[in-house]
Amino acid sequence: MKCGLSLDIRDVDETSINIDPxxxxxxxxxxAMKAVIAYGDGYSVCDNCRKPNRLDMIKSPxxxxxxxxxxxxxxxxxxxxxxxxxxxxxxxxGTYVKKGDPVLLTALSHYTEFLSVEAYGGIPLEIGxxxxxxxxxxxxxxxxxxxxxxYGKPPKIIYLDHFDYQYGNEHEVxxxxxxxxxxxxxxxxxxxxxxxxMPVDGRSLGADFVVGSAHKSMASPAPSGVLAATKERAGEVxxxxxxxxxxxxxxxxxxxxxxxxxxxxxxxxxxxxxxFPHVRERVKHWEHHLRNSRMIVDALLAINGxxxxxxxxxxxxxxxxxxxxxFDTVARTHKKRGFFLTSALKEKGIAGTxxxxxxxxxxxxxxxxDAQAQYTANAFQEIAVGNGLPVSR
Amino acid sequence: MKCGLSLDIRDVDETSINIDPxxxxxxxxxxAMKAVIAYGDGYSVCDNCRKPNRLDMIKSPxxxxxxxxxxxxxxxxxxxxxxxxxxxxxxxxGTYVKKGDPVLLTALSHYTEFLSVEAYGGIPLEIGxxxxxxxxxxxxxxxxxxxxxxYGKPPKIIYLDHFDYQYGNEHEVxxxxxxxxxxxxxxxxxxxxxxxxMPVDGRSLGADFVVGSAHKSMASPAPSGVLAATKERAGEVxxxxxxxxxxxxxxxxxxxxxxxxxxxxxxxxxxxxxxFPHVRERVKHWEHHLRNSRMIVDALLAINGxxxxxxxxxxxxxxxxxxxxxFDTVARTHKKRGFFLTSALKEKGIAGTxxxxxxxxxxxxxxxxDAQAQYTANAFQEIAVGNGLPVSR
Numbered sequence: 001m002k003c004g005l006s007l008d009i010r011d012v013d014e015t016s017i018n019i020d021p022x023x024x025x026x027x028x029x030x031x032a033m034k035a036v037i038a039y040g041d042g043y044s045v046c047d048n049c050r051k052p053n054r055l056d057m058i059k060s061p062x063x064x065x066x067x068x069x070x071x072x073x074x075x076x077x078x079x080x081x082x083x084x085x086x087x088x089x090x091x092x093x094g095t096y097v098k099k100g101d102p103v104l105l106t107a108l109s110h111y112t113e114f115l116s117v118e119a120y121g122g123i124p125l126e127i128g129x130x131x132x133x134x135x136x137x138x139x140x141x142x143x144x145x146x147x148x149x150x151y152g153k154p155p156k157i158i159y160l161d162h163f164d165y166q167y168g169n170e171h172e173v174x175x176x177x178x179x180x181x182x183x184x185x186x187x188x189x190x191x192x193x194x195x196x197x198m199p200v201d202g203r204s205l206g207a208d209f210v211v212g213s214a215h216k217s218m219a220s221p222a223p224s225g226v227l228a229a230t231k232e233r234a235g236e237v238x239x240x241x242x243x244x245x246x247x248x249x250x251x252x253x254x255x256x257x258x259x260x261x262x263x264x265x266x267x268x269x270x271x272x273x274x275x276f277p278h279v280r281e282r283v284k285h286w287e288h289h290l291r292n293s294r295m296i297v298d299a300l301l302a303i304n305g306x307x308x309x310x311x312x313x314x315x316x317x318x319x320x321x322x323x324x325x326x327f328d329t330v331a332r333t334h335k336k337r338g339f340f341l342t343s344a345l346k347e348k349g350i351a352g353t354x355x356x357x358x359x360x361x362x363x364x365x366x367x368x369x370d371a372q373a374q375y376t377a378n379a380f381q382e383i384a385v386g387n388g389l390p391v392s393r
Numbered sequence: 394m395k396c397g398l399s400l401d402i403r404d405v406d407e408t409s410i411n412i413d414p415x416x417x418x419x420x421x422x423x424x425a426m427k428a429v430i431a432y433g434d435g436y437s438v439c440d441n442c443r444k445p446n447r448l449d450m451i452k453s454p455x456x457x458x459x460x461x462x463x464x465x466x467x468x469x470x471x472x473x474x475x476x477x478x479x480x481x482x483x484x485x486x487g488t489y490v491k492k493g494d495p496v497l498l499t500a501l502s503h504y505t506e507f508l509s510v511e512a513y514g515g516i517p518l519e520i521g522x523x524x525x526x527x528x529x530x531x532x533x534x535x536x537x538x539x540x541x542x543x544y545g546k547p548p549k550i551i552y553l554d555h556f557d558y559q560y561g562n563e564h565e566v567x568x569x570x571x572x573x574x575x576x577x578x579x580x581x582x583x584x585x586x587x588x589x590x591m592p593v594d595g596r597s598l599g600a601d602f603v604v605g606s607a608h609k610s611m612a613s614p615a616p617s618g619v620l621a622a623t624k625e626r627a628g629e630v631x632x633x634x635x636x637x638x639x640x641x642x643x644x645x646x647x648x649x650x651x652x653x654x655x656x657x658x659x660x661x662x663x664x665x666x667x668x669f670p671h672v673r674e675r676v677k678h679w680e681h682h683l684r685n686s687r688m689i690v691d692a693l694l695a696i697n698g699x700x701x702x703x704x705x706x707x708x709x710x711x712x713x714x715x716x717x718x719x720f721d722t723v724a725r726t727h728k729k730r731g732f733f734l735t736s737a738l739k740e741k742g743i744a745g746t747x748x749x750x751x752x753x754x755x756x757x758x759x760x761x762x763d764a765q766a767q768y769t770a771n772a773f774q775e776i777a778v779g780n781g782l783p784v785s786r
Contacts, residue, residue: 003427003667006455010431012440026435026659034396036433036660038403040426042419042608042615047405062399083476083616086653094512107638111645112654114636119487119650126640215435215659222435222659223476223616243507245500247519252504257512260479261505266419266608266615267429267660274396 020352025217035274076228088227089116091258108164137175168318292373299377413745418610428667469621481620482509484651501557530568561711612668685766692770
């Protein structure tokens with residue numbers, strides 16, 4: 001089936017158990033799907049935009065209330081929707097980072113964090129990771145001291161991923177934020193892998209900013225996300241325009257510079273809003289999703305030769321697994337080579353792994369039902385057994 | 394009907410003739426609506442993202458081919474999709490504008506152009522308009538000379554709206570670009586009100602950059618847009634990251650700094666793609682839409698006391714009309730006051746004007762069928778006659 005001339009219908013999440021590392025938290029809820037259909041047209045949320053003409057102040061649909069709910073959900077003072085987490089990083093970098101400023105990221109930071117610093121001429125520097133791939137408060141403290149010595153000034157800001165995209169490991173965000181506070185350095189908490197799937201309390205963490213990715217973890221269409229701030233920082237990152245036109249003397253009201261005015265004028269925002277009541281509920285069930293994930297990881301580890309690259313026991317549903325000693329040994333002689341695994345999973349209705357990957361690969365089991373989780377665990381073991389790999393039960 | 398807890402279904406474009414100034418070019422095509430349903434989920438276009446992992450290089454769905462088609466459509470060398478025209482302005486400002494740099498906009502520039510300059514510390518300066526609200530090449534030349542004298546250097550870049558958002562007037566873009574070239578100043582052509590509804594040939598205009606708004610004029614979901622560039626400028630605005638992490642020594646491949654990596658990872662991009670064949674076709678029929686618009690404007694002008702604030706005859710379907718001497722005289726004594734007009738239009742199934750506006754207001758008739766256009770023209774006159782206003786036929 002086609003939409004338009006060359007666009008195939010996408011039905012991976014309708015026809016398969018999808019364990020794609022980045023997609024599972026962004027699957028729409030049924031309400032979001034309805035909203036997407038109703039609000040597909042361009043500026044669809046602007047029907048009732050009235051003075052002072054700002055997206056987060058529109059009352060119908062209740063975008064203003066949604067913004068307040070979003071801030072409360074993250075226990076922060078102010079929130080704005082943005083076209084993806086990366087545009088939240090960009091807004092913060094645009095506010096604080098000047099040419100030559102050192103900025104602390106981590107050895108597991110996402111590339112978009114580096115880009116946001118680079119875009120403003122900052123110098124991105126990493127907090128190192130432990131041998132177990134954890135970013136610790138001690139390492140952060142040491143790096144801050146090092147930056148002071150090397151640059152004669154502290155880092156302008158620190159970006160911290162609560163769970164990283166490579167291992168899905170949990171990092172010492174609370175401890176690092178404490179160290180940052182002692183050094184008067186503001187902290188951006190990157191919740192791309194937390195906001196929308198597990199509870200996040202920005203105030204209790206001490207974060208100055210909380211960034212979330214709605215298309216990654218809030219069951220929303222792309223590009224969408226949230227940037228929340230404390231009251232103090234909101235005045236900086238959400239500062240309004242000071243421009244005055246030289247000839248017409250126009251000014252531009254309360255438009256926010258780093259937001260470029262309005263951000264998500266249609267389907268993306270409405271998708272976030274429609275999913276939000278479900279998202280607010282689902283974060284309470286994180287432990288359940290984690291249990292299912294651990295069960296699947298253990299099923300994989302029971303296949304002899306498999307190891308887990310992520311911290312163990314798992315604290316996130318995103319896991320980096322190493323099947324060099326198991327599935328990859330099959331790949332060496334299988335007529336489909338490395339593609340045998342993806343192919344066997346596909347036959348069992350499981351999608352989302354990288355085609356051909358049998359050594360180190362990632363998967364994310366967030367959102368699976370208990371039955372799907374059990375089925376997935378069994379499927380991995382059946383594929384192993386079917387290909388002559390010993391499984392310890 | 395509700396999607397979710399508090400979100401009403403939106404059906405203005407299904408139940409009414411919508412003449413909203415900003416919405417009419419962004420209504421989805423039927424193919425885009427199908428695509429929106431199929432690709433609603435978060436990272437829906439990333440199923441087949443392979444190394445080097447960049448959105449514009451994905452082959453399935455055919456995003457790579459779409460990017461080439463988009464550049465060809467605008468007769469430019471390279472194109473990227475962006476989360477709205479404003480993010481195109483931002484990328485260009487981020488590339489060229491440093492603190493204290495003078496940048497030329499116009500007396501009719503959109504506020505987002507001002508914000509993009511302000512965000513990077515530039516000084517936005519306006520090219521003046523003629524008494525008829527036209528930005529001329531002569532005015533541009535004079536302002537460039539003035540900037541050289543006042544700032545000791547030429548403007549860093551010029552942003553030009555082909556048609557402005559206030560009057561829908563056509564400005565002397567070709568002539569202004571010629572003057573800019575003589576002064577070696579790059580020009581950003583803002584086609585928010587042209588790209589996707591009328592033919593735009595960036596190369597023949599001499600533009601360095603062409604920006605379009607897909608949710609405004611390319612029948613796409615928000616936020617979406619395009620930034621196209623000449624080969625020479627593409628190397629600058631689409632420069633790839635040079636960042637290298639200090640500890641891990643990671644580099645980030647061919648990710649583009651000003652794009653923040655990938656931009657539209659799902660429904661917005663697929664909406665653009667599904668509408669694109671229709672958009673490419675519809676720009677050929679611009680004159681037809683313009684004729685219908687002129688007919689409606691003339692019907693309004695036949696209501697005694699009405700004048701048009703926009704240039705006349707009209708060259709765009711967006712028009713600023715002045716009914717202070719006609720509908721507003723009714724409002725003074727009508728029990729619904731100024732709301733009588735919106736209300737009367739609503740009864741006739743016409744939507745999209747600002748509630749209460751009877752003095753100076755804007756409307757856009759783009760996309761109406763001949764029958765809808767005739768109906769709309771008649772409706773205005775019937776409302777006039779019904780309220781005792783004389784109409785010259």
